[in-house]
Amino acid sequence: MDVRVSFRDTDELRGVGHARTRHERHAGDAREDRQAAMSVLIVTGGGRGIGAATARLAASRGYVVCVNYRTNREAAERTVADIRERGGRAEAIAADVSMEGDVQRLFDGCDSTLGPVTALVNNAGILETQTRVEFMDAARLHRVFATNVIGSFLCAREAVRRMSTRYGGKGGAIVNVSSGASRLGSPGEYVDYAATKGALDTMTIGLAREVAEEGIRVNAVRAGFIYTEIHASGGEPNRVDRVKSLVPMKRGGTADEVARAILWLLSDEASYATGAFLDVTGGK
Numbered sequence: 676m677d678v679r680v681s682f683r684d685t686d687e688l689r690g691v692g693h694a695r696t697r698h699e700r701h702a703g704d705a706r707e708d709r710q711a712a713m714s715v716l717i718v719t720g721g722g723r724g725i726g727a728a729t730a731r732l733a734a735s736r737g738y739v740v741c742v743n744y745r746t747n748r749e750a751a752e753r754t755v756a757d758i759r760e761r762g763g764r765a766e767a768i769a770a771d772v773s774m775e776g777d778v779q780r781l782f783d784g785c786d787s788t789l790g791p792v793t794a795l796v797n798n799a800g801i802l803e804t805q806t807r808v809e810f811m812d813a814a815r816l817h818r819v820f821a822t823n824v825i826g827s828f829l830c831a832r833e834a835v836r837r838m839s840t841r842y843g844g845k846g847g848a849i850v851n852v853s854s855g856a857s858r859l860g861s862p863g864e865y866v867d868y869a870a871t872k873g874a875l876d877t878m879t880i881g882l883a884r885e886v887a888e889e890g891i892r893v894n895a896v897r898a899g900f901i902y903t904e905i906h907a908s909g910g911e912p913n914r915v916d917r918v919k920s921l922v923p924m925k926r927g928g929t930a931d932e933v934a935r936a937i938l939w940l941l942s943d944e945a946s947y948a949t950g951a952f953l954d955v956t957g958g959k
């Protein structure tokens with residue numbers, strides 16, 4: 676299936692800090708055309724926050740985008756509408772990534788509406804109310820690990836089955852959205868969440884090596900304190916403003932800043948990077 680789209684973003688949207696010369700523009704467009712011609716991207720949790728920023732930026736660079744969400748259909752439809760208004764192609768598909776049947780339906784749905792996936796961003800993630808380990812029950816641990824770890828594994832599995840040259844695929848790229856929490860442990864807040872990101876980091880290394888010869892690159896972005904709605908789930912919507920003084924750059928980050936790192940790792944610009952971690956944490 677030809678999934679090429681004609682949309683061209685502005686240099687601003689690309690995050691390019693200078694006006695490009697005609698030569699740069701042609702070289703860049705040609706490269707992105709090649710990439711766009713074969714790129715169908717699934718962003719899990721693409722309706723809000725970092726996932727939505729990633730979906731929008733990817734579409735502006737020519738990716739056809741499958742915007743997955745769990746329950747917030749309105750937000751996902753808004754992301755899709757924004758992409759279409761700018762001439763891009765996108766579909767929203769509901770699926771709880773922690774449920775095997777839902778993940779199957781997500782990837783099958785993408786196959787039939789947009790084409791087989793060639794890029795995956797494992798972004799869907801949750802955390803729960805800030806507390807200490809001695810107050811965490813099994814139900815909470817199951818929920819957090821189910822979405823953040825099992826969900827990412829199930830999506831990676833479906834992506835590998837479609838991308839790997841071992842199964843007749845043409846290769847692809849996976850980016851896992853991890854967290855600085857995997858290094859810091861989130862004491863007093865959510866050690867469980869931090870541990871899920873540690874598991875995701877280990878999966879990034881292992882899967883990267885497992886499929887390196889099969890045309891698939893697997894990398895991770897470890898985000899720092901980013902202004903999104905996730906902090907409200909922890910019971911502290913303004914958490915980023917409380918902790919930003921702990922960041923060497925003395926500010927929180929934006930979803931767009933994380934999205935740009937994700938897009939770089941997905942792109943051919945990162946063609947020799949696999950099993951790599953890109954910290955987008957303001958230096959923390």
Ligand code: NAP
Nearest residue numbers: 720723724725745746747771772799800854898901903905
């Ligand atoms: P967010 O604003 O709360 O958005 C989370 C997204 O994930 C939503 O679209 C949500 O879907 C989706 N989602 C949650 N559980 C899901 C499931 N089981 N199946 C499918 N989708 C699911 O969060 P965010 O801050 O953008 O976080 C995105 C990722 O970045 C997460 O993995 C998070 O751990 C990571 N991260 C965030 C920060 C930060 O400071 N914000 C820092 C480091 C890492 P609905 O819209 O349907 O609810």
